[in-house]
Amino acid sequence: MSTTPPRQLHLNVNILHSGFVPSAWRLPDSDPAAFTDVQHYVRVARIAEAGKLDAVFLADSAAIIDQIHFRPITALEPTVLLAAIAAATTRIGLIGTASTSYNEPYNIARRFATLDHVSGGRAGWNVVTTADLPSARNFGRDSVPDHAQRYARADEFTTVVKALWDSWEDDAFLGDKAGGRFVDAGKVHPVEHRGEHFAVHGPLNLPRSPQGYPVLVQAGGSADGRELAARHAEAVFSASQSFEEALDYARGLKARAQALGRGPEAVRVLPGLTTIIGATEAQARRRRDELVDGIPWDYSLTRLAGTLGIAPERLKLDQGLPDDLPLPAGGNGNHTFFRATLARGRGLTVRQLIRELAGGGGHRVIVGTPEQIADDIAHWFRHGAADGFNLMPDALPDGLQDFVDGVVPILQRRGLFRSEYAGHTLREHFGLARPPGRGAPHRAAA
Amino acid sequence: MSTTPPRQLHLNVNILHSGFVPSAWRLPDSDPAAFTDVQHYVRVARIAEAGKLDAVFLADSAAIIDQIHFRPITALEPTVLLAAIAAATTRIGLIGTASTSYNEPYNIARRFATLDHVSGGRAGWNVVTTADLPSARNFGRDSVPDHAQRYARADEFTTVVKALWDSWEDDAFLGDKAGGRFVDAGKVHPVEHRGEHFAVHGPLNLPRSPQGYPVLVQAGGSADGRELAARHAEAVFSASQSFEEALDYARGLKARAQALGRGPEAVRVLPGLTTIIGATEAQARRRRDELVDGIPWDYSLTRLAGTLGIAPERLKLDQGLPDDLPLPAGGNGNHTFFRATLARGRGLTVRQLIRELAGGGGHRVIVGTPEQIADDIAHWFRHGAADGFNLMPDALPDGLQDFVDGVVPILQRRGLFRSEYAGHTLREHFGLARPPGRGAPHRAAA
Numbered sequence: 043m044s045t046t047p048p049r050q051l052h053l054n055v056n057i058l059h060s061g062f063v064p065s066a067w068r069l070p071d072s073d074p075a076a077f078t079d080v081q082h083y084v085r086v087a088r089i090a091e092a093g094k095l096d097a098v099f100l101a102d103s104a105a106i107i108d109q110i111h112f113r114p115i116t117a118l119e120p121t122v123l124l125a126a127i128a129a130a131t132t133r134i135g136l137i138g139t140a141s142t143s144y145n146e147p148y149n150i151a152r153r154f155a156t157l158d159h160v161s162g163g164r165a166g167w168n169v170v171t172t173a174d175l176p177s178a179r180n181f182g183r184d185s186v187p188d189h190a191q192r193y194a195r196a197d198e199f200t201t202v203v204k205a206l207w208d209s210w211e212d213d214a215f216l217g218d219k220a221g222g223r224f225v226d227a228g229k230v231h232p233v234e235h236r237g238e239h240f241a242v243h244g245p246l247n248l249p250r251s252p253q254g255y256p257v258l259v260q261a262g263g264s265a266d267g268r269e270l271a272a273r274h275a276e277a278v279f280s281a282s283q284s285f286e287e288a289l290d291y292a293r294g295l296k297a298r299a300q301a302l303g304r305g306p307e308a309v310r311v312l313p314g315l316t317t318i319i320g321a322t323e324a325q326a327r328r329r330r331d332e333l334v335d336g337i338p339w340d341y342s343l344t345r346l347a348g349t350l351g352i353a354p355e356r357l358k359l360d361q362g363l364p365d366d367l368p369l370p371a372g373g374n375g376n377h378t379f380f381r382a383t384l385a386r387g388r389g390l391t392v393r394q395l396i397r398e399l400a401g402g403g404g405h406r407v408i409v410g411t412p413e414q415i416a417d418d419i420a421h422w423f424r425h426g427a428a429d430g431f432n433l434m435p436d437a438l439p440d441g442l443q444d445f446v447d448g449v450v451p452i453l454q455r456r457g458l459f460r461s462e463y464a465g466h467t468l469r470e471h472f473g474l475a476r477p478p479g480r481g482a483p484h485r486a487a488a
Numbered sequence: 489m490s491t492t493p494p495r496q497l498h499l500n501v502n503i504l505h506s507g508f509v510p511s512a513w514r515l516p517d518s519d520p521a522a523f524t525d526v527q528h529y530v531r532v533a534r535i536a537e538a539g540k541l542d543a544v545f546l547a548d549s550a551a552i553i554d555q556i557h558f559r560p561i562t563a564l565e566p567t568v569l570l571a572a573i574a575a576a577t578t579r580i581g582l583i584g585t586a587s588t589s590y591n592e593p594y595n596i597a598r599r600f601a602t603l604d605h606v607s608g609g610r611a612g613w614n615v616v617t618t619a620d621l622p623s624a625r626n627f628g629r630d631s632v633p634d635h636a637q638r639y640a641r642a643d644e645f646t647t648v649v650k651a652l653w654d655s656w657e658d659d660a661f662l663g664d665k666a667g668g669r670f671v672d673a674g675k676v677h678p679v680e681h682r683g684e685h686f687a688v689h690g691p692l693n694l695p696r697s698p699q700g701y702p703v704l705v706q707a708g709g710s711a712d713g714r715e716l717a718a719r720h721a722e723a724v725f726s727a728s729q730s731f732e733e734a735l736d737y738a739r740g741l742k743a744r745a746q747a748l749g750r751g752p753e754a755v756r757v758l759p760g761l762t763t764i765i766g767a768t769e770a771q772a773r774r775r776r777d778e779l780v781d782g783i784p785w786d787y788s789l790t791r792l793a794g795t796l797g798i799a800p801e802r803l804k805l806d807q808g809l810p811d812d813l814p815l816p817a818g819g820n821g822n823h824t825f826f827r828a829t830l831a832r833g834r835g836l837t838v839r840q841l842i843r844e845l846a847g848g849g850g851h852r853v854i855v856g857t858p859e860q861i862a863d864d865i866a867h868w869f870r871h872g873a874a875d876g877f878n879l880m881p882d883a884l885p886d887g888l889q890d891f892v893d894g895v896v897p898i899l900q901r902r903g904l905f906r907s908e909y910a911g912h913t914l915r916e917h918f919g920l921a922r923p924p925g926r927g928a929p930h931r932a933a934a
Contacts, residue, residue, distance in 0.1 A: 184687075
């Protein structure tokens, strides 16, 4: 007799250069040059693997979109960097971001399938549409394509990529030396896609990859984003500031995925979570204060003003927030963070609020002991507000090391998180089925 | 007093899956699945590094353009694969192919600069324009852009990529923790390119790479190709069937590069060379026959007919070549191989000619002992017909192992090839200067 194994947490770590607090690179133990140093990323990935995490996650942009005079930027291209990390690790999943607005589906299908081959089945692709103007201007445009147009292209793009990944049947490769038959060409199919944005004949010039295809990841905050996630995503990197909002998001997304004919276990919802850890709560707060004090106030003011959709001049450090803030432009993700910021700002000066947000960039921040953080994670997980988290440590590698040394053992003792990897592929870590692919035998209905 | 060091040979190895003879995957020691196995490529790269070669070279295509029912194809995407090889090696250069017709300059600049960072300065980009229809059909086209149009785009593409690579001054990164200054933003410049094919604002979101920028490689056979190579290439992977033709090509290209204002040592000319090695000449011929016997005759007939620009039905295995063969369409590279094939075919049946060509795909084939091969290489090198070679071993890894064990020591004893790497970067291996970049101090004129 078999019993259903208990539901398990999934933990990714977002390995953004020196960490998520903008001043992380200034900490005594930080190497400012880490953002272009492959050995830094390898070190972080090995800590994640020692902690039995599901995956490392690399965000990306195709332009300079932050203030480089003060802080590191996303620099190294994710698929190339993840291939180097793959060679230095054996189990940890490898999720990289690539834009559907400024790439071609054939190239993306090929690069992520290559990463899946090279890593023995550990690749994931985080699908983004890229909303910033500097990126648009690096690809022949003077303005950002509008939201609906970006998402329509992303949907078609992802559909084509999946078709290319499935263009070889699993058993197309023969390698029959005696018979001189290399591939059964009858099991390699063109995709013959002609759509509004793309015409791609196929097939891919690469056999099906170890996972069938890489895990599809998406960060869907807006209505269009959630629809794209419900259609394609197998893991969602969401941004929820409160438990209620997260619960609502997770239920809504899973219901929509089921309505589209996908199974109830088709999507993992993993909210972003920045952690600032101390042996005591007071120590954690001191670390937070040290980090916030390392951020220039004009940088923090600009960032907070951006969240609120107003000019930085309207904010005074030692006064409260203005009373008459209108809902800013942009999708639900922006609105959520806007509302949470307003709520958190009640009764605080702008300076106090910036300290509370710890330089946060739109994701939830917990400041506390390993026990407090484990309690919070367990609460969200047990009640279905999250299937796990996309960790965004304050500083790297030490913020992740503290999480792995302090929080992970508590989660393991509580039976919520693995003590050893059960499988080798990212799909196995996530408990996701391998897509059967073309030509796979269908199971007879019971 | 310093003396000028003797001119040194440069040797790359083209690590095309199982090797260059189409039947290589059928040899007893070959693994048919090598074409998608990162460990195969790592093994080959480590043999090349043990032999002190300059670089491994990965060809590429973005479509299936060969007969997969019989032989392996280029499958894994080069930049991702080379990053994995970088992690498993320390000195060998890493040259990957990417098309200017089916990519965006910003993405290519970023990926190759990332590879240069990740490998500590060992990256090279082989610029190709991609002339086949299957590739065009994977990128929204029903036909191949014409030759002149492809090369005009390639020239603009390469110009933009170089500008992006130079958009950060070498000393733009500060990493000043105490002062809170991460980058000197005044030393990071937009490129503001607006041309016929591309509009790219820049700057690149990545500091200048260890080599200043990756080595630019090109395979320029046609008139347009040679002009592109003379303008941009630092190493040229040429296709010369005879010594006289190679000498003419090398002299012409270097003269043209100088006429364009580049230095006399700006370009390395490296013809392709397939080697089939035996302890005796008879053994080498037996190996060649074994390989040719592993190729289906209809495959070889189709390939030979392609070279000659005729229908395969016009060739009869046990008769000579037809008398009335017209010069086929295509550039000089094609014509060269056509003429060489005709010359070699005199007095031979088609079957005998196919055996002589050993399944050759347009590059010269030598069948012989290590001593004979070393003599041939030394002859071309000493007389200026080549600065070295792009080796295309019959089978991998063993054809390369035989070269490293047999030919390299002879070249070393003759003082033609390094016994140890003198530098760490690919530019240092090739003896190429590091591009000074923007804002570099100019030397005072003597």
